[in-house]
Amino acid sequence: MTDKRDYYEVLGVDKSADEKDLKNAFRSLARKFHPDRSTEDDAEDKFKEIQEAYAVLSDPEKRQMYDRFGHNTPGGSPFGGFGGGSFNINLEDILGGDFFSSFFGGGSRRSRNRGNDVIFRYSVNLESVFEGTSEELELELPTSCEDCSGTGAENGDIISCSNCGGQGKIRARQQVGPFVQDVIRDCPSCSGMGQIIKTKCKSCKGSGQQLKETKLRFNIPKGAEDGTRLRMRGKGEPALRGRGENGDLFIEIEVEQHDWFERSGADLIMSLPLPYTDLVLGKTIILPHIDGGELKIVVPKLTNSGETIEIRGKGLPRIRGSGRGDVVVLVKLQMPKKVSKSEIKQLESSRQTYTDEELQDTIKQDAVNRRK
Ligand SMILES: [Zn+2]
Ligand SMILES: [Zn+2]
Known part of the structure; x- marks a missing residue:
C-alpha cells in the first residue's frame, strides 16, 4: 500500500481542489488512459490508479480520511479494497456518451462485444459513377491477432476479474432525481470483459489485433452520390479480446469534382x-x-x-x-x-439606339422577369 502515489498527484490537482476540479482532472486523464483507447502499455494500470484516486477524493468522507491518514490508514484500509477496484464511477456520465459511442462505432449503445466499424473513403470520378464500376483494392485491415486468437494474452494468460467475479457486470446504485436506483453496469476493472490479461501478447501488445493485407471487391452503384456508404459486414475491427462479432467496414464513396459539371x-x-x-x-x-x-x-x-x-x-x-x-x-x-x-x-457603326422610354420599358420587363 505504501508504494502508492499520492492521489492528488495522480490526478494532478492540489489539496484545495473542489468537486469540479477533480471531475475535470479525472475526465481528461480517463479519456487519455482508457484501456480501450490508449495504446500505451501501462494504460490499464494507469487507468485503475486514476479511477481509484478519483473514487476516494470525490467522496467527502473518504477524502477526509485520506487527508488525515494518507495511504496508511490505521486499522486497515477504510477505502474498501481498492486493489480490486470496488469503486463505483459511472464512466459514461463523466466521460460523456460520445466517448463511448465514437469508440464503439457510432451506434449509441452497442454491445461492447462487437468490434469497431471501419470507414474507408474511396474516390471515383463522375465517369465511374455514370458507368457503375467494379473495383478491387488491397487494404491493410485490422484482423484478429493470429498469435493469441484475438485474446490479447500471451499463452492464454488471462485471469477472471475479481471485481465482478468474471461476470463483466456489476450492480451499482444510481441517483435518478430523488430516487436511488439499482443499475447493472459494465465492470470498470475489466471494462465489462469479465477477464483481465495478465501477460500481454507480444505480437499485438495486448490489443488482440493485427493489420493484414486484405483484398476487397466492391461495386460502385450507377449514379452513386457523394457520401454513399457501402457496407461490408464483418470486415471491420475484430471484437475486443476476440469475443464477439467483428464490426463492419464501410466504403464511403467520394465523387471527385468534375471539370465543369x-x-x-x-x-x-x-x-x-x-x-x-x-x-x-x-x-x-x-x-x-x-x-x-x-x-x-x-x-x-x-x-x-x-x-x-x-x-x-x-x-x-x-x-x-x-x-x-x-x-x-x-x-x-x-x-x-x-x-x-x-x-x-x-x-460603333452597328450600335443599337433606343429612347429613354424604351430603356425604362426594358428595365421594367427585366424586373418583372426576375420576380417571376
Ligand atoms: Zn470485472
Ligand atoms: Zn496477439
Whole structure:
C-alpha cells in the first residue's frame, strides 16, 4: 500500500481542489488512459490508479480520511479494497456518451462485444459513377491477432476479474432525481470483459489485433452520390479480446469534382460562357461527355445571358427509378479580354439606339422577369 502515489498527484490537482476540479482532472486523464483507447502499455494500470484516486477524493468522507491518514490508514484500509477496484464511477456520465459511442462505432449503445466499424473513403470520378464500376483494392485491415486468437494474452494468460467475479457486470446504485436506483453496469476493472490479461501478447501488445493485407471487391452503384456508404459486414475491427462479432467496414464513396459539371441528384448543371456574337447569332457546341459520347448543346440565336438550356436524358442514371437525369446549361455572356480599334469602329457603326422610354420599358420587363 505504501508504494502508492499520492492521489492528488495522480490526478494532478492540489489539496484545495473542489468537486469540479477533480471531475475535470479525472475526465481528461480517463479519456487519455482508457484501456480501450490508449495504446500505451501501462494504460490499464494507469487507468485503475486514476479511477481509484478519483473514487476516494470525490467522496467527502473518504477524502477526509485520506487527508488525515494518507495511504496508511490505521486499522486497515477504510477505502474498501481498492486493489480490486470496488469503486463505483459511472464512466459514461463523466466521460460523456460520445466517448463511448465514437469508440464503439457510432451506434449509441452497442454491445461492447462487437468490434469497431471501419470507414474507408474511396474516390471515383463522375465517369465511374455514370458507368457503375467494379473495383478491387488491397487494404491493410485490422484482423484478429493470429498469435493469441484475438485474446490479447500471451499463452492464454488471462485471469477472471475479481471485481465482478468474471461476470463483466456489476450492480451499482444510481441517483435518478430523488430516487436511488439499482443499475447493472459494465465492470470498470475489466471494462465489462469479465477477464483481465495478465501477460500481454507480444505480437499485438495486448490489443488482440493485427493489420493484414486484405483484398476487397466492391461495386460502385450507377449514379452513386457523394457520401454513399457501402457496407461490408464483418470486415471491420475484430471484437475486443476476440469475443464477439467483428464490426463492419464501410466504403464511403467520394465523387471527385468534375471539370465543369455540378451535380443535383441525377441532373448535371454547367455554365457556358459565350461571346456576344454567339449569343446573337446562335451556335452549336460539342463537348466530350461523361458517357463516353458527345454532348451537343444547341444555343439558339438571340439567347440572353442567364438563360438555361435543358438537354433531356443526358445526366446521370437515376439511383431510384429508371432513365437518366438532364443536363442543364446556364448560358453566360463572356466579355472579350480586350477590343481592337477596328472592332470598336465596327461596333460603333452597328450600335443599337433606343429612347429613354424604351430603356425604362426594358428595365421594367427585366424586373418583372426576375420576380417571376
Ligand atoms: Zn470485472
Ligand atoms: Zn496477439
